[in-house]
Amino acid sequence: MDRIVIGHIEQEMTVPTPDMDLDQKLFVQVDQAKCTGCCICMEYCPTAAIYGETGLAHTIVHPEPCLHCGMCLTHCPQGAFHEKFSWLPEVEKRLEDSSQIMIAMPAPSIRYTLGEAFGLPPGRNLQEKMLAAIARLGFDHCWDTEFAADVTIWEEGGEFLHKLKNGMALPLLSSCCPSWVRYMETFQPALVDLCSTVKSPIAINGRLAKTYGAQRYGYDPENMYTVAIMPCLSKKYEALMPALENNGLRDIDAVLTVREFAWLLQKRNIDVNNMPHGIADTLMGESACGTLFGIGGGVMETLARYVHKALCGKELQNQATRRLDRASGIAELSFECCGQTLRMAAVRGADKFAAICEQILKGQSPWHFIEFMACPGGCINGGGQPLLPSLRNTVLLGRGSAQ
Ligand code: SF4
Ligand code: SF4
Numbered sequence: 001m002d003r004i005v006i007g008h009i010e011q012e013m014t015v016p017t018p019d020m021d022l023d024q025k026l027f028v029q030v031d032q033a034k035c036t037g038c039c040i041c042m043e044y045c046p047t048a049a050i051y052g053e054t055g056l057a058h059t060i061v062h063p064e065p066c067l068h069c070g071m072c073l074t075h076c077p078q079g080a081f082h083e084k085f086s087w088l089p090e091v092e093k094r095l096e097d098s099s100q101i102m103i104a105m106p107a108p109s110i111r112y113t114l115g116e117a118f119g120l121p122p123g124r125n126l127q128e129k130m131l132a133a134i135a136r137l138g139f140d141h142c143w144d145t146e147f148a149a150d151v152t153i154w155e156e157g158g159e160f161l162h163k164l165k166n167g168m169a170l171p172l173l174s175s176c177c178p179s180w181v182r183y184m185e186t187f188q189p190a191l192v193d194l195c196s197t198v199k200s201p202i203a204i205n206g207r208l209a210k211t212y213g214a215q216r217y218g219y220d221p222e223n224m225y226t227v228a229i230m231p232c233l234s235k236k237y238e239a240l241m242p243a244l245e246n247n248g249l250r251d252i253d254a255v256l257t258v259r260e261f262a263w264l265l266q267k268r269n270i271d272v273n274n275m276p277h278g279i280a281d282t283l284m285g286e287s288a289c290g291t292l293f294g295i296g297g298g299v300m301e302t303l304a305r306y307v308h309k310a311l312c313g314k315e316l317q318n319q320a321t322r323r324l325d326r327a328s329g330i331a332e333l334s335f336e337c338c339g340q341t342l343r344m345a346a347v348r349g350a351d352k353f354a355a356i357c358e359q360i361l362k363g364q365s366p367w368h369f370i371e372f373m374a375c376p377g378g379c380i381n382g383g384g385q386p387l388l389p390s391l392r393n394t395v396l397l398g399r400g401s402a403q
Contacts, residue, residue, distance in 0.1 A: 067374055106229040221249055
């Protein structure tokens with residue numbers, strides 16, 4: 001299968017389909033000829049899914065333990081990993097088809113990282129320029145995943161309050177990171193009953209687009225094509241899950257990473273730096289605090305604010321205690337609420353999952369809610385983001401070419 005280089009990563013142009021056996025698929029793989037056997041990928045792989053001896057070419061043999069997080073791919077100094085699937089050919093075709101209602105669904109973190117693919121320093125917020133670039137590409141609507149993140153918190157907050165008020169088993173475990181859910185189901189199935197039943201923001205977004213959005217605009221859902229723009233490789237896996245289908249229609253038709261989205265913009269000579277300010281869609285284009293989902297601890301923070309307001313009728317402000325333990329990778333937030341102390345935690349990095357899961361299973365978890373994010377620091381450092389400049393330079397030097 002032919003490959004192209006996108007954002008310094010080699011990518012096969014195989015379009016994935018929902019009928020493929022997800023359990024047997026790898027979304028990243030190693031090129032044996034490029035791998036020098038430095039073992040750096042093994043340090044970043046949280047589940048020891050990569051095999052190989054020092055100095056010899058490595059490989060991922062079994063799909064089962066791989067969380068599809070892509071940390072191996074974004075940290076390999078040789079650029080020896082490649083992505084196996086891309087919806088780009090299909091998205092390009094649909095953008096040219098005037099019968100299609102094209103819906104863009106950008107993740108919270110991508111407005112802060114897209115600029116890196118256009119030479120801007122990390123952290124620049126390109127919200128309005130991103131909206132204009134999406135419209136220039138030919139999308140009919142941008143129904144923002146930040147809006148859907150707000151919906152996630154209404155639902156998850158309600159679930160939390162129900163469990164708390166009825167003395168049901170806690171902690172409630174977050175459900176929005178597909179790599180975490182895959183880890184839990186594979187390695188810690190005894191915890192499944194503690195996990196939130198709420199869908200992730202993109203799953204909610206896709207379904208809302210083809211129901212609520214379709215009704216409001218009078219669209220036939222059959223003609224709608226939803227494209228989630230994500231910081232994440234694992235969201236490609238999530239989008240293909242059998243459960244994300246309703247009456248034969250996929251909730252999410254395609255997922256593009258930030259790298260792929262930037263490549264598409266560049267191919268069409270759309271320089272995001274020079275875009276005018278776009279305007280958010282009035283239907284599902286605005287959000288109260290969904291943007292916080294883009295960083296580790298953001299789900300915990302928004303849930304804490306929701307719960308405090310619901311129980312005490314007041315905003316959660318400086319009365320909360322926040323603490324980050326860098327050694328354990330745990331961020332904590334605690335606050336007094338109606339005579340009780342509520343404690344929440346955020347686990348930032350899949351290498352920390354095992355210890356926290358053990359603690360829960362032993363009944364020693366002090367927390368009422370735990371957010372789990374597979375990527376260190378959360379989605380802002382996801383496997384689909386532009387490569388860090390330091391690594392990008394190393395990969396380029398290794399290849400001896402620029403892209
Ligand atoms: Fe390991 Fe993640 Fe790479 Fe899979 S994608 S091999 S879990 S680092
Ligand atoms: Fe994807 Fe975010 Fe989970 Fe990383 S932390 S695997 S970017 S959802």
